[in-house]
Amino acid sequence: MAYETVAAMQGESLRKGPWHEEEDERLITFVKLLGSRRWDYVARASGLKRSGKSCRLRWLNYLRPNIKHGHISAEEEKIILQLHERWGNKWSMIARRLPGRTDNEIKNYCRTHLRKKAVIQEQVETFQFGRDNGKQLFLFQEDGSSSQTCNGESYKPCVDTLDNENGSYETVELSDFALTSSPYQTRLSDWISEFPSDQSEIKSQGESNSTDSLYCYPTWVSYEENDLWGCSGSLWNLE
DNA sequence: AAGTTAGCCAACCGCCACCGC
DNA sequence: TGCGGTGGCGGTTGGCTAACT
Numbered sequence: 001m002a003y004e005t006v007a008a009m010q011g012e013s014l015r016k017g018p019w020h021e022e023e024d025e026r027l028i029t030f031v032k033l034l035g036s037r038r039w040d041y042v043a044r045a046s047g048l049k050r051s052g053k054s055c056r057l058r059w060l061n062y063l064r065p066n067i068k069h070g071h072i073s074a075e076e077e078k079i080i081l082q083l084h085e086r087w088g089n090k091w092s093m094i095a096r097r098l099p100g101r102t103d104n105e106i107k108n109y110c111r112t113h114l115r116k117k118a119v120i121q122e123q124v125e126t127f128q129f130g131r132d133n134g135k136q137l138f139l140f141q142e143d144g145s146s147s148q149t150c151n152g153e154s155y156k157p158c159v160d161t162l163d164n165e166n167g168s169y170e171t172v173e174l175s176d177f178a179l180t181s182s183p184y185q186t187r188l189s190d191w192i193s194e195f196p197s198d199q200s201e202i203k204s205q206g207e208s209n210s211t212d213s214l215y216c217y218p219t220w221v222s223y224e225e226n227d228l229w230g231c232s233g234s235l236w237n238l239e
Numbered sequence: 240a241a242g243t244t245a246g247c248c249a250a251c252c253g254c255c256a257c258c259g260c
Numbered sequence: 261t262g263c264g265g266t267g268g269c270g271g272t273t274g275g276c277t278a279a280c281t
Contacts, residue, residue, distance in 0.1 A: 016251075017249095017250075017251095018249075018250080019249090019250090037267085038266085038267095039266080039267070040266065051251095052266075053251085053252095053266090053267080053268095054250080054251080056267070056268085057249090057250065057251085058249090058250085061249075061250085089269095089270065090269090090270090091269075091270065092269060092270085103268095103269075103270085104248085104249075104250085105248080107270070107271085108248055108249085109247090109248095111247095111271095112246065112247065112248095116246095
């Protein structure tokens with residue numbers, strides 16, 4: 001019978017919400033003792049009023065050794081995005097390629113950043129099709145004599161691209177502008193624009209021995225879904 | 240300075256696949 | 261072979277905090 005059911009029958013309510021330090025310590029102790037497979041057993045044996053699932057999640061996402069927290073590096077960003085392009089929302093698969101990162105962390109990261117990217121893309125498309133019902137657009141052209149400053153970076157509103165003489169629009173390329181709904185998005189758009197647009201580029205970068213290349217992941221051309229990559233880059237050698 | 244908004248992240252929920260009985 | 265238990269996974273939520281107005 002499921003632990004949750006047993007607990008419910010006994011009138012024992014399972015704890016929810018944030019974990020306390022004592023709970024963490026206790027969980028670590030019992031995982032070391034019992035291993036990290038039988039979570040229902042760990043939950044019961046430890047006396048934690050948590051479900052096995054909850055214990056498992058806490059261990060995998062926070063307590064297990066060699067876990068990395070905090071800032072996702074540029075290398076990791078690129079790998080995440082590329083693997084997401086390839087596999088979609090297979091967070092656990094992606095996480096396995098990034099030692100120390102959890103599926104939850106990657107999922108959260110993607111949700112935030114992919115959404116941001118989608119918004120930017122939508123804005124770019126809107127701009128390229130013309131003004132949105134005459135509303136003020138959000139694009140600013142980078143310029144030394146800018147009239148707007150944000151976090152030390154300065155911008156000025158882009159010139160109106162509507163040709164009033166004949167009512168037509170000039171074509172505006174992404175590379176001509178920095179997207180500046182925020183300075184952060186500017187950097188993000190820069191990053192997106194740097195991103196290889198097809199796998200042949202990725203392959204050539206993967207094969208490159210250039211030491212100044214950011215890429216240290218293997219090529220994926222010709223590799224099967226479940227095949228392990230011949231990982232030799234620094235990212236996989238992290239301790 | 241106070242209120243509001245947006246971003247981030249930990250944790251929960253529900254579904255599904257696998258396994259043992 | 262069917263069923264219940266369990267773990268794994270992706271989606272979602274809620275709280276905290278920083279940034280903005």
